[in-house]
Amino acid sequence: MRLTRAGEYGVRCILYLAACPRGAVVKKKEVALNMEIPDxxxxxxxxxxAVAGIVEIIQGSKGGLRLARDAKDVSLLDVVEAITGEIFLNDCVSDPNSCRNQPTCSVHRVWSKARMQLRETLGLATFAGLVEEGHCLQKKDDRA
Amino acid sequence: MRLTRAGEYGVRCILYLAACPRGAVVKKKEVALNMEIPDxxxxxxxxxxAVAGIVEIIQGSKGGLRLARDAKDVSLLDVVEAITGEIFLNDCVSDPNSCRNQPTCSVHRVWSKARMQLRETLGLATFAGLVEEGHCLQKKDDRA
DNA sequence: GATAAATAAGATGCTTTTTGTCTTATATCC
DNA sequence: GGATATAAGACAAAAAGCATCTTATTTATC
Incomplete structure (x- = not known):
């Protein structure tokens, strides 16, 4: 019941991009170095x-990464689910076969509620907000 | 970000015990059979x-399992955390070293909130309530 | 005390997921 | 065409998850 390392890296990556000047292309290596992600x-x-439409990848010698949309339109949920797939919490909810009688199952209902709350909370956290409020892997040369 | 199978089995086990007459000792095999859990x-x-104080294990020829406390005092959270450990959602929260600046980290705060909500929702769901409302792995011979 | 019926506990093994790395190919700028 | 990027697929090590096997122990009953 934990975010994977890959998910965490994804969040760090977008955090970094969101803190860069808008529309700037940032080298992958720079992101990896600053955010401590294996290159x-x-x-x-x-x-x-990129598949999820969150970043744009530019190839070639001046290539790199760029946010595909404004940081205020990218949520923590978007990024986490882009990496780890849709959040479900328990199989009962995701696999109809594992639960014989879903809508009337009390356990199922609790997990469904928990899932909704989790997705809502993560969905409300935009990277624009996260960057503004400050975070613990701040760019070294950040002087906002 | 999912409940493990072991966690699910734990929930099923308590669900079964909570549906049995109060204080009854139930054979492990009976639980395993009815709730589709590998014996x-x-x-x-x-x-x-048992370590978590949720069930009592009785050894010997008339042995088996019994709830150690009333079903209304056992929550989904209790059972899940007894099996999978405390819920944290992300490492940032559980491992201080992975987050340099916790209290002021915006990302950290979102995850903390999500964690609290999740634990609260699961904590409010008691097995007395879950059994009463009915669930999808109902005992075959249940005629409440 | 012996026997039968249960659980305990430790070792072991298989599978899947996670977390990467290595290598070769491709794209772009100059 | 060379330099500098990323792309993409194969591969592999490590960890986690999901059990099972075996041997031991406990308890009720005869």
Whole structure:
């Protein structure tokens, strides 16, 4: 019941990009270095974020990463789910076969509620907000 | 970000016990059979539940499992955490070293909130309530 | 006390997921 | 065409999850 390391890296990546000047292309290596993400692993993560429409990957010698949309339109939920898939908490909710009688199952209902709350809380946290409030892996040369 | 199978089994086990007459000793095999839990695996799970003070394990020829406290005093949270350990959602919260500046970290705060909500929701769901409302792995011979 | 019926406890093994790395290919700028 | 990026697929080590096997221990009953 934990966020995977890949998920955490994804969050760090977007956190970094969101703190950069808007629209700037940032080298993958720079992100990896500053946010303490294994360089090659970040490639995989970035690709997932690109598929989800969160970042844009620019190839070539001046290539790198760029937010595909404004930081205020990217939530923690977006990033986490882009990496780890949709959050479900328990199988009962995601796999109909594992629960014989879903809508009337009391246990099921509790998990469903918990899931909704979790997704809502993560969904309300935008990266614009997160950057503004400050975080613990702040860029070293950040002088906002 | 999912409940493990062991956690699910733990919930099923308590669900079954909570539906039995109060104070009754139920054979492990009966629980395993009715709730579709691998028999030996249930032993391990029951032991964890016993350590947590949720069930009492009675040895010997008339042995089995029994709730150690009233079903209304056992929550989904109790059972899940007895099996999988305390819920944290992300490492940032549980491992101080992974987050340099916890209290002022915006990301950290969101996860903390999400964690609190999740634990509260699961904590409010008692097994007395869950049994009363009905669930999807109802005992076959249940005629309440 | 012996026997039967239960659980305990430790070792072991298989599978899946996670977390990467290595290598080769491809794209872009100059 | 060379330099500098990322892409993509294969591969592999480590950890977690999910059990099972075996041997021991406990308790009720005869």
């Amino acid at each position: 090659q692993f970040l490639s995989k993560i970035a690709q997932q974020l | 030996q695996f249930l032993s391990k799970i029951a032991q964890q539940l």
